[in-house]
Amino acid sequence: MALIVAEDLAKSYGKVVAVDSLNLTLDEGSVTGLIGPNGAGKTTTIKMILGLLKPDKGWVKVFGQDPWDNTAIRSMIGVVYEKAFFPAHQKTLEYLQRVCRIFGVSESRAMEVLEMVNLQEASDRQIKALSAGMLQKFAIAHALVHSPKLIVADEMTANLDPQARSELLEVVLQLNRDEKVAFLLSSHILPELSRVCDSVAIINRGKVWAFGKLSELYEKYAVGIIRVTTDSSYALEAEIRKLNYVKGLESDIRGISVRVVEGKEDELYEDVPKLAKKIKAKILGIETGSASMQELYRLAISAKERK
Amino acid sequence: MGKGKPFLEVLASAIHEDYRFPFLEIFAFLYALGTFVFASFGVSITAIGATSQAMATANEVIAYGAVSSILSLPLLILIILVFKNIAYGLGSDLEKGIIQTYFSYPLKRWGILTAKLLSALGVALLLFLGIQISALYILAPDIILPQLGTVFLTYAASLSYPLLIAGIMLLLTLKLRRGGISLVVGLVLYFAMSMVSGIATIFAIFTENPVSLQIISAISPSLVLQQYYIASLGDFWAPALSEVLLYTGVSYVIVAAVFALGYTYFSRRLNL
Numbered sequence: 030m031a032l033i034v035a036e037d038l039a040k041s042y043g044k045v046v047a048v049d050s051l052n053l054t055l056d057e058g059s060v061t062g063l064i065g066p067n068g069a070g071k072t073t074t075i076k077m078i079l080g081l082l083k084p085d086k087g088w089v090k091v092f093g094q095d096p097w098d099n100t101a102i103r104s105m106i107g108v109v110y111e112k113a114f115f116p117a118h119q120k121t122l123e124y125l126q127r128v129c130r131i132f133g134v135s136e137s138r139a140m141e142v143l144e145m146v147n148l149q150e151a152s153d154r155q156i157k158a159l160s161a162g163m164l165q166k167f168a169i170a171h172a173l174v175h176s177p178k179l180i181v182a183d184e185m186t187a188n189l190d191p192q193a194r195s196e197l198l199e200v201v202l203q204l205n206r207d208e209k210v211a212f213l214l215s216s217h218i219l220p221e222l223s224r225v226c227d228s229v230a231i232i233n234r235g236k237v238w239a240f241g242k243l244s245e246l247y248e249k250y251a252v253g254i255i256r257v258t259t260d261s262s263y264a265l266e267a268e269i270r271k272l273n274y275v276k277g278l279e280s281d282i283r284g285i286s287v288r289v290v291e292g293k294e295d296e297l298y299e300d301v302p303k304l305a306k307k308i309k310a311k312i313l314g315i316e317t318g319s320a321s322m323q324e325l326y327r328l329a330i331s332a333k334e335r336k
Numbered sequence: 337m338g339k340g341k342p343f344l345e346v347l348a349s350a351i352h353e354d355y356r357f358p359f360l361e362i363f364a365f366l367y368a369l370g371t372f373v374f375a376s377f378g379v380s381i382t383a384i385g386a387t388s389q390a391m392a393t394a395n396e397v398i399a400y401g402a403v404s405s406i407l408s409l410p411l412l413i414l415i416i417l418v419f420k421n422i423a424y425g426l427g428s429d430l431e432k433g434i435i436q437t438y439f440s441y442p443l444k445r446w447g448i449l450t451a452k453l454l455s456a457l458g459v460a461l462l463l464f465l466g467i468q469i470s471a472l473y474i475l476a477p478d479i480i481l482p483q484l485g486t487v488f489l490t491y492a493a494s495l496s497y498p499l500l501i502a503g504i505m506l507l508l509t510l511k512l513r514r515g516g517i518s519l520v521v522g523l524v525l526y527f528a529m530s531m532v533s534g535i536a537t538i539f540a541i542f543t544e545n546p547v548s549l550q551i552i553s554a555i556s557p558s559l560v561l562q563q564y565y566i567a568s569l570g571d572f573w574a575p576a577l578s579e580v581l582l583y584t585g586v587s588y589v590i591v592a593a594v595f596a597l598g599y600t601y602f603s604r605r606l607n608l
Contacts, residue, residue, distance in 0.1 A: 081439060081608040098603065100442040108440040114433040116353045127349060131342040131441050171437075 030057050032179050032211050033078055037087035039235075040073050047073040049235040050087070055179075055213055055228075060205050062222035063215040064326055065232035071215040072111065074232065075183050078213070079108060091179075104132065107172030109182035113164050117157035121148065121167055124156060125174060132175035142170040145200055147193075161188040169197065173204075179211045180204075186221060194221060201225050219323045231329045239329035250277075250288075250329045255297055258284040258313040259305065268304040272297070279327035284313075286327070342443035343451055350455035354421045360463075363417050367464055370409030371471045399483035400565040402476050403490040406468060414464045415498050415526070421456030422505045423522045428515030436608050445603040457502050465491070486565075489580065493557040496587040500555055501526055503594030510601055533559075537569065546573035550583075555590060557583040 033055035040048040048070040055061050063071050076082040077089050080096030088095070091102050115124060125139035143149045146166040151159060159167055165188040172180055186194045202225055204210040216222050222229065229246060231239040239246055259265050266280040274293040279286045289297050298315055305312045429435045429452070438448045472480045472487065480487055504525065509518040533556060536548035549569070553560035560583045562568055564575050575583075 076608065079439070081436060083605075083607060098445050100444060103440055104442045106440070110433060110436060112433060113437075115437055116349050116434060118356050119349065119352060124349075127345050128441075131345045131443075133341075172440075 032057055033091050035089040038084050038089055039086035040084055047235055051237055053230055053237055058209045058211055059228055060212040060226045061228040062226035063230050063232055069232045070235035071232055072183055075181055105178045107177035107180040109168045109172045109185045111184040113168030115156045120155055122152035128174045134175055138174055142173045146170045165189055181213045183215045198225050231326055233330055250325055255287045255317050257301055257315050259310050261310040264308050265310045342441050343447050346438055347451040347454055350452050354425050354455045366413045367410050367467045370413055371406045371467050374405055374409055396483055396486045397565050399479050399486040400490055402479050403487055406471055407494050410464055414460055417460045418457055418502045419522055422502055423509050423518035424515045425456055426452055427509045427518035430513040431515055446599055449602045493561040493584050496591055497556040499591045503591055506598040541569055544572040553583040554586050557587045
């Protein structure tokens with residue numbers, strides 16, 4: 030069963046188009062990553078899914094229902110916003126106990142969720158006294174209080190240190206594995222998503238540019254990738270781009286990921302040193318390898334842009 | 337999962353924030369100060385000020401004078417408290433995202449707004465009326481008890497304007513969604529309305545034409561009430577009790593319309 034179905038979703042802020050004809054499906058028990066650059070439309074999409082924003086066009090159904098002002102849906106969703114805010118002058122445990130009463134669950138659950146995010150020692154602190162990272166952990170504990178079937182999180186790990194991120198991702202994996210909780214996670218920290226997500230939606234300029242199981246996306250976009258490590262990526266990139274069998278390439282300071290037409294890998298191995306010699310660039314290595322999530326994202330975007 | 341009590345919990349949370357120490361203590365003290373200190377002088381001064389042109393009886397005028405003497409300063413304090421709670425409190429909640437957090441609870445949008453308003457406005461009114469009624473009962477039971485109708489009408493007429501201000505503040509806050517800006521715009525608007533009211537009163541006195549006063553009375557019926565009881569603006573306008581009731585009724589219809597607009601916007605249009 031699909032937990033979230035969005036079809037032809039569109040939202041503009043004045044003349045700025047934030048989301049345009051977006052289609053998305055999230056299945057039960059899945060962990061789906063929503064990835065894209067700043068301003069891609071991730072937060073707007075999430076807000077429409079949560080019923081905080083009304084779409085200008087199209088529709089979204091969550092658990093088969095319209096999410097706008099829908100209390101039944103709210104009982105089944107846990108939400109973590111990018112910037113978490115709670116009534117500042119209340120104590121963490123007391124506020125979570127209040128949330129327990131709101132959702133009609135036992136108040137002992139409040140301490141349980143604080144322990145899950147390793148925040149039990151701050152149970153007596155006022156919310157306003159929490160650091161940014163602690164506040165984010167608190168937001169996650171807050172989202173877990175009523176044991177939701179789906180957790181929607183916008184940049185959930187944004188304010189956390191690496192260890193806390195790692196612990197939290199473990200919590201995500203554990204909840205997904207043991208309690209079949211589905212997640213929709215938006216993030217720009219792509220390696221994290223590759224650790225927990227089974228599906229990814231690549232969103233750019235308000236549209237889903239690629240969506241599917243991670244394995245399918247790798248197969249579609251990341252086959253035939255050759256990584257060229259060089260001391261002058263950008264100059265060499267311009268030369269490689271001229272080769273007619275190159276399907277896509279992305280460069281960064283350390284090197285270039287080149288995607289070639291199937292069967293042309295050997296040709297690239299021969300051509301790259303020649304091109305490097307021509308522009309006096311130094312080749313540090315050429316190897317065939319699997320793409321990282323970052324590369325997958327870039328490849329998907331560039332493949333779509335070429336179309 | 338059992339059925340929770342989201343409304344009461346959101347209300348309790350809102351009260352906790354709106355009246356955290358020392359706000360409740362300070363405003364309760366100011367209410368009490370404004371009520372009891374001014375009461376002892378107000379009754380006699382107003383009673384003396386009652387004129388022969390008034391449509392009401394002497395006992396009604398005295399009761400009206402007693403109530404209005406203890407009303408004036410606490411009413412201003414009430415407006416300040418409402419400004420703090422609605423413009424700054426609700427505005428900051430919208431600005432910071434606390435309302436967004438409330439929107440993740442199984443409570444309808446109108447329920448969330450009701451909880452916020454009950455805290456911001458309801459508790460402020462309860463505090464105000466509690467101290468006022470206690471003061472009247474303690475200071476002047478013999479004047480007040482036989483004239484409960486006058487007392488009720490005076491409060492009803494005097495409170496509709498602050499309620500209208502609260503409603504306008506709500507609309508402004510929902511639109512601006514910034515605590516500080518809402519507060520400033522609200523204060524400017526309040527003083528602008530007070531100035532318009534003052535100019536309309538002066539205009540009416542000079543022209544001896546009550547139309548401008550009648551228009552102002554539709555949003556602030558304490559003016560028509562004052563004219564009915566003590567005719568302080570002159571004898572060019574001598575409203576009957578039915579007129580007072582009509583203006584008071586109309587003012588509450590306007591208040592209800594403004595709040596209905598706020599609820600509709602919050603429930604159906606507010607994008608966060």
